[in-house]
Amino acid sequence: MEYNYSEFAAHPEEFSEFAMHAPKATMRAPSFALEDLATGATVQLSEAWQSGVAVVEFGSFT
């Protein structure tokens, strides 16, 4: 399936994929370069947990 799909279609396996294959609690969290919407600057996700605990929510407008 194309990542940026143009039409929503449920994929029944995506939740079991999340449970089984996404990183698990007690593993090291992967970090990625992301763009700060407010400033346009590139930041590392790991900066969020560099000096404390991070809560990371994923989502979109739709």
Added chain:
Amino acid sequence: MATGSMDDLADRFANRAVRSVFVYTREAHPGENYRHHSSMDDKRRNARAFLEHSKVRRQILLDDLEGSAHRAYGSLPNMTWIVGRGGMIHYKSAWTSEADVADALEGVLDFQANRAKQQWVAFYSERSAWSTRDLAKFKAGLERGGPQAVADYQRMLESNKSARAAPSEDVGPRIPGNFYKTRDESDKR
């Protein structure tokens, strides 16, 4: 999406060395008004519209166009993760429930505060969680996206009608992410 209550949670915990961020992903329910992203400019435009609408107070971070971060964390539309200082994952949730995140966060902060005593060790655990669902708000979100978003979701409901029925009085509806199967269903596998 519980953006308001998650912002409130972020405010409540900010003075306890908790940083909250929102990672903007692909559009979960693209429609005529907010289409799928063909470029980073599309993604920025929709993210700014989201900010304007939801007034999110947390830092919004845009994933790349290919969804590298989103895919690495499991690709679900509204997950929440809690990561401890140094990078250990303490919590992963298929959906975002402010109450469940707050509960988990208290446990994580307790652990962080006490592990220095060398008496606490973190261990792996799984559990189910629950949240209330504001269907009217969800439908309003689909309508905001446009008629296509509404139609695509309706089509999914029709195709999954039987799977979404409550299997018993004891077990809740099989919403996406609930793996429950009846004994008959399990035996068929």
